[in-house]
Amino acid sequence: MIVVDTNLIAHLLLGGPGLEAARATLLRDPDWAAPLLWRSEFRSILTQYVRRRHLSVKDAIAVQKKAEELLSRREHLPASEGVLRLARESDCSTYDCEFVALAQLLGVPLVTSDSEILAAFPRIAVTPSAFSAAS
Numbered sequence: 001m002i003v004v005d006t007n008l009i010a011h012l013l014l015g016g017p018g019l020e021a022a023r024a025t026l027l028r029d030p031d032w033a034a035p036l037l038w039r040s041e042f043r044s045i046l047t048q049y050v051r052r053r054h055l056s057v058k059d060a061i062a063v064q065k066k067a068e069e070l071l072s073r074r075e076h077l078p079a080s081e082g083v084l085r086l087a088r089e090s091d092c093s094t095y096d097c098e099f100v101a102l103a104q105l106l107g108v109p110l111v112t113s114d115s116e117i118l119a120a121f122p123r124i125a126v127t128p129s130a131f132s133a134a135s
Contacts, residue, residue: 001031001074003103005096005112006041008128009034009070013063014049018113021128025111028132033074033106035098042067078102090120100124 004025011018012026026032046060055063078101086097096117103110103124110125112118118125126134 001033001106001108002029002131003099003106003108003110004032004034005099005110005114005117006034006038006045007113008111009038009042009067010045012070013067014045018128021113021132024132025128028134031074032071033076033102033108034071035102036075036077037095037098038071038075039068041095076102076105078105086121090116092116092120 002025007018008022008025009032010016012022043064046055046064049055050057050060078098082101082104083094083097086092086100087094090097092100096114099110099112100117100121109131110117110121111128111131112125113127114125118127
């Protein structure tokens with residue numbers, strides 16, 4: 001199991017420059033987890049696609065359903081205390097710290113391309129390419 005950030009989910013389902021890294025990550029470990037917050041972040045990404053006319057609302061709903069299936073039964077709500085402590089110890093947002101807190105709670109890596117998270121939490125955060133390359 002790994003914790004993945006919302007951008008990795010988006011790359012996997014919507015394509016873009018991170019698609020191959022997302023696919024490689026899924027191949028290495030298909031057991032993805034995320035804090036419940038991912039749903040709102042993903043809806044925000046889908047809204048941008050709809051507003052730019054890259055997706056219809058109907059297609060955005062279908063992609064959201066696929067994403068929810070991918071993370072079915074692996075969504076968690078990290079404790080506020082841990083999230084707030086991580087935010088205090090770093091310059092990361094509380095949103096980002098939800099992903100870090102969950103990875104710490106589960107004792108698994110957080111796979112992300114977010115440079116701020118990678119710099120603040122190098123013991124738990126790893127890039128998709130580094131994760132996929134690891135044995």
